[in-house]
Amino acid sequence: MPTIEVKEKFAWRPVLTTSGKWVWWRKYIKLMKLYWGPSGEGPAIDAEYFTETEWLLEEIKNSHKNLPSPPSGSGRARYY
Numbered sequence: 001m002p003t004i005e006v007k008e009k010f011a012w013r014p015v016l017t018t019s020g021k022w023v024w025w026r027k028y029i030k031l032m033k034l035y036w037g038p039s040g041e042g043p044a045i046d047a048e049y050f051t052e053t054e055w056l057l058e059e060i061k062n063s064h065k066n067l068p069s070p071p072s073g074s075g076r077a078r079y080y
Contacts, residue, residue, distance in 0.1 A: 002033040002046070008070035017049040029055040029070055 007030045014024045033046040050058060059069075 002035050004068060005032045005034065006030070006068045006070045007032070015049055017051055017054065019050075019054055021051060023049075023051055027052055
């Protein structure tokens with residue numbers, strides 16, 4: 001079972017999303033699935049990138065999987 005991390009980021013440079021769209025100067029969502037191997041080895045990371053609207057559709061499609069929401073700041077955008 002992978003560990004799932006969701007981060008909201010800002011595309012300062014062009015970023016290619018999983019759907020094939022380029023995102024630039026906008027927020028995007030990075031979904032990382034971390035698969036931990038045997039002790040002493042680093043994790044295998046499967047990363048997917050979504051625009052904000054694609055992420056909304058992904059949350060609706062996978063509402064039964066309880067995907068974590070990206071962190072939200074209190075009125076101030078947070079970039080990781």
